[in-house]
Amino acid sequence: MVPKKDKNVEQVNEEKISKKEAILDEKLKAATAEVELWKNKYYMVFADMENARKQNERTLSESLKYRASGFIENLIPILDSFKLALDMKSDDETLKRFLVGFEHIYRQLLNVMDSEGVKDVTPSIGAKFDYKTMHALDTEFSDGEENLVVRVIARGYQLKDRLIRPSMVVVSKKKPAEPAPEPTPEENEETKAETDSKQFDA
Template identity: 35%
Template sequence: MEERNEQVVEEVKEAQVEEAVTTENSEKTVEEKSEAALLQEKVDELQAKLTETEGRTLRLQADFENYKRRVQMDKQAAEKYRAQSLVSDILPALDNFERAMQVEATDEQTKSLLQGMEMVHRQLLEALSKEGVEVIEAVGKQFDPNEHQAIMQVEDNEFESNAVVEEFQKGYKLKDRVIRPSMVKVNQ
């Protein structure tokens, strides 16, 4: 019987050892699972930060490309219209020149002076033309508020409705930009 008791005691000890090992293993498994869950949370958090950073980087790159394109367009516009300030300053002098040429020449000296003024006027217009300045055609054309400034309205059967009847001051364009609109009289 003692043998049997010893055998039972051994079986109980083995069962206790197995139970302790199983408990220890299950505790390790729980710890490993919770550690794995913590690591997964950390990975998910870092992945979210990475995604956010990548998105921010892409937006910054796009903003920088847009900035470069804007700077390039501004540079091209500045180059294209570089003469605008000079042309705007020259136009009143050109107007006075044209008014002076309206004087009738009565003697040879005045005719000679007038011819010289016409040559200088033509050279000025050629120089302005080389820079892309052109006169806005007005008389007989349809009124265009982008190119003409109406200062008077008349009723004239010789012209169509809304047509420019008379030009008081010439208008000028630099390439595709109006520097000064034509001052005109418009038919109703």
Template identity: 30%
Template sequence: MTDETTASEDLREETAAKAPELAEHDAAEELRAEVEDLRKQLLYAQAETQNVRRRMEKDAADARAYAATGFARDILSVADNLARALAAIPAAMREDEGTKSLVAGIEMTVRELDNVFQRNGIAKIESVGQKLDPNRHQAMVELPSDAEPGTIVQEMQAGYMIKDRLLRPALVGVAKAG
């Protein structure tokens, strides 16, 4: 036998003797890797559950805050009609003793409606004198004016916000350039 053959046989015997230890070591490493993988999966699942919970809480809060949106849009026409009624009353009728209480009643109704809007987070958009904001205003016409171009010079219909969302854009007339 040569020295190479003897060395090769010695290496085989040594490897065979250590094989159970290596097999146990490999199995332990596999188990550690599997445990780590399962731990990561658990953390991802917990994070996803937390994200879903937050999203549901936000959706529920939005539903509570904006639940009256449809009703609010419908009631805006009532507010518009009351404002038109007040604007149509001539000064002589306002001073007439026979109609003075009717005018006062309409004014009180408008004030109460404004209070209800305020309590429910509905606010009128201030338009005249402001720059046109396409997120809040809808330009209906350009008007000759001394104001800077793009400035709102006339409001045809009031716009409203509910909390931080647009309920109805204001219909406006905008100053045109030169």
């Protein structure tokens, strides 16, 4: 038989152990919750950093892809001037020799633009108007279909998949219906006579 005093000591020890276990359980729960909190914060920061890295890669890729955009925009008016000169017709032999040189320079410029990914998006005459690559400067009446390119005023260019300058075009438009012709004086007299006779008969 265990003495009563020893039972009390055992009971007190068990209570102390239970209290310590409860305290340790609370501390463990608090520590686990804090670990979860920091783990979640870590994942959020990691995800933000990963998104920022991907965004920076996209931005850099876009910058590299369209790096020549400003240069191309400045080069287009020069190409337009060369094209105007080359479209000129003349019988002067000296001028013809200059035009051969201009043609050579013009081709070189086009090759440089091609190497940078620039495409000429100028439509052919009779092509359907496309608002994505064309800008209509004017319209002309036509007997045929509406919204067809009648004339090209300026060539259009695209760098990779981005439009640098739309083609400036003139677009067809249906002729308005012609009004009924004005009656001649003789027809007016006949109509008046018919009206008078109807009134007289009534």
